[in-house]
Amino acid sequence: MTKDLVGHYIGGRSVVEGDRRGPVFNPALGEEVRQVAFADGDTVGAAVDAAEAAQAGWGEESLARRQRVMFAYRDLLQRNSDRIVAAVGEEHGKVAGDAAGEFARGVEVVEFACSLPQVLKGQFSESVSRGVDAYTLRFPLGVVAGITPFNFPAMVPLWMAPIALAAGNGFVLKPSEKVPSAAVLLAELFVEAGGPPGLFNVVQGDQEAVAEILGHPKIKAVSFVGSTAVARSIYERGTQAGKRVQALGGAKNHMVVLPDADPELVSDSAVAAAFGSSGERCMAISVMVIVGEQGEKHLDAIAAKMEGVRVGSALDPRAEMGPLITAAHRERVGSLVAEAEAKGANILVDGRKHAMAGGPGFFFGPTLIDGVTVEMEAYRQEIFGPVLLVMRARDLGEAIELVNRNPYANGAAIFTESGGAARRFVRTIDSGMVGVNVPIPVPVAYHSFGGFKNSLFGDLHVHGEEGFRFYTRAKAVTQRWGGEGSAATLHFVTNN
């Protein structure tokens, strides 16, 4: 039987070109459900040409018209949420409530993008010198591209596309080949909302498509989200090719628990943030650092709550946690748990033994490991699975030092009732996003998302005002009208 094929979306229509293909799995079944076309240089070139042609008119459109399209896009997305949530659930495996949550956070970025006339306002300084005014205007870059990971098939593309488009650019999206369908829906709905066909294109594929994007001279900027090794390489290759690049990488997020923290909030937060989406979130809590003498109260409560986590497929309305993305990834998570165990860690809850872990679906049960040390690979690497590591620190200073020594720096959270301790943490922790009694501090759309160190290569974070700055360039104009103070001089011009 011929399997469905997910194609590209170029110039406002579905396109299938070339003969390279990849499999798309339903991870809950452990079965290939369709295939996806892989773009080559010609396909990427066609997408860039379409984006360039559409951008020429769009970049000249009034702010009002662009804003209306963004409002219409927001409404259409809402009306089609079920289709997108279903595509995410089938190809990624996350449960329906979680998929709906990521979609809602993505739509928030579209809502923020609707404020484009406000955000794109220039600056004006009157009379910087006699008869001279100065002002700054922001212009779109032209054609920009986004390369996205498997773990947020809708939200991460929506971190990029709405801002890039609202700022007046054409956009080429290369989603993860593991979850190709949601991206096509997002692009189709933009055209249905009145966006010019060709402005928002999707090219499916693997490294070859990425190389074509990085090598294409008409692509002026690249936003990337994925693992650290790839993010670093995209940043280096993209900037060498003269492009503006923001490349968000992996993470190892710590949750520091002080003795005065609310125990109920601690255990609820740890379970939700470590095991939601099977730990396949760049803001998942991976390490809990217990500060001082607190006995085993948190671990007992967390282990008890883990028993109640219902593991199942996206089609099970009561399921809270789905499978991992591939069989190979399940193997990798299992081997990191085995390595920690072999090095003396204490496996308090073992996801390898979960009832669902032996089936054809790529399930792995929630796992809790105490006695973890910084030498263990489970600590050194991003696990990206439902595994919570537990470490100890004598005091807050030691906990902060531990977190700050880690090469990743996406998010970090503190749980405490002390304002002074929280303030010290916020000021000294070396992470891009910080939570105070909030385990997953993903910024709202009108702030910007991004980490430090190995979690982000580049300068500007995504969405919020930094997103608009990333996708525009500023022109500073100095003007004189009316002949006032016009005497020319060979000296370097000063203001008076």
Ligand code: NAD
């Ligand atoms: P990945 O790096 O394997 O893939 C990301 C994208 O890059 C995909 O589109 C993929 O096709 C492409 N790609 C993969 N290997 C490549 C290569 N060698 N050369 C060029 N392109 C390549 O990441 P993933 O497994 O899809 O996603 C999970 C990772 O993404 C985790 O590390 C997670 O922490 C990270 N992530 C980070 C953030 C963040 O905001 N910092 C958000 C979500 C996910």
